[in-house]
Amino acid sequence: MKELHYAAWKQESCDDGPGVRSVLFLQGCSKGCLGCHNAKTHDAGAGYSASVLELVQQAEMMCENKRITISGGEPLEQMEGLHSLVALLKDEGFEICVYTGWSIEQVPASLLQMIDYIKAGPFIASLRDTTLQYVGSSNQRMFRCVCGNLTEIPIGDASYTVSCA
Numbered sequence: 503m504k505e506l507h508y509a510a511w512k513q514e515s516c517d518d519g520p521g522v523r524s525v526l527f528l529q530g531c532s533k534g535c536l537g538c539h540n541a542k543t544h545d546a547g548a549g550y551s552a553s554v555l556e557l558v559q560q561a562e563m564m565c566e567n568k569r570i571t572i573s574g575g576e577p578l579e580q581m582e583g584l585h586s587l588v589a590l591l592k593d594e595g596f597e598i599c600v601y602t603g604w605s606i607e608q609v610p611a612s613l614l615q616m617i618d619y620i621k622a623g624p625f626i627a628s629l630r631d632t633t634l635q636y637v638g639s640s641n642q643r644m645f646r647c648v649c650g651n652l653t654e655i656p657i658g659d660a661s662y663t664v665s666c667a
Contacts, residue, residue: 504583506557509542509549509575511564519599519619519636520655523569526557528584531576533603537627539638543575554586561591568594571619573601578609588616606643606652615650 507529512518518525530546531538543549552560561570570591577584577600584600591598599619602609606622614620623642631640634657645652 504554504586505551506554506580506583506587507546507549507551507575508557509540511560513564515571517636518571518573518601519569519621521569521597522567523571523597523599524561524565525571525573526561527573528575528577528580530579531574531603532579533576533624535603535625535627537630538625540574546575546579554583554590557587558590558594561596562594565596569597569599571599571601574603576603578602578604578613581610581613585613585616588613592616606645611650614647614652617647619655620645620647620652 509527509529512525514522515525516522527540527543529543529549531544534544588598598617600617601621603624604622609620609622621636621642621644626639626641629639629641634640636644637657644655644657646655
């Protein structure tokens with residue numbers, strides 16, 4: 503079974519995709535975007551390793567509402583393991599969001615077929631905007647994925663916003 507390198511889990515977040523969800527931060531990112539808020543996840547040799555099955559078991563415990571965001575680091579740099587993880591999570595009924603610094607055009611269609619949301623685009627420090635929901639810079643885009651078909655979500659759209667209060 504494939505292994506993935508990961509940095510941490512966050513049990514509840516309202517900032518990492520629609521609704522309250524848990525976040526799995528994968529370890530390793532070669533992009534090194536200036537001003538990245540997750541720079542500690544860049545070193546691929548740091549963090550922890552776990553099999554895909556172990557991470558699914560952890561997700562079952564961490565994600566009480568079965569909503570998960572897979573962030574990083576850069577999840578797509580561990581594509582084979584990510585693909586296996588997403589497939590198993592989907593089989594278990596999870597709603598899946600992936601955060602990537604890759605452009606949407608670089609994301610494999612096979613991954614888009616299995617996920618529900620994706621945030622795509624590199625973080626650009628000069629375009630940083632703290633008023634935007636789910637993204638760090640105004641060039642990044644959020645999409646709803648249904649069977650591989652993408653619909654862009656206008657950042658700040660109230661229909662995708664859930665309060666953590």
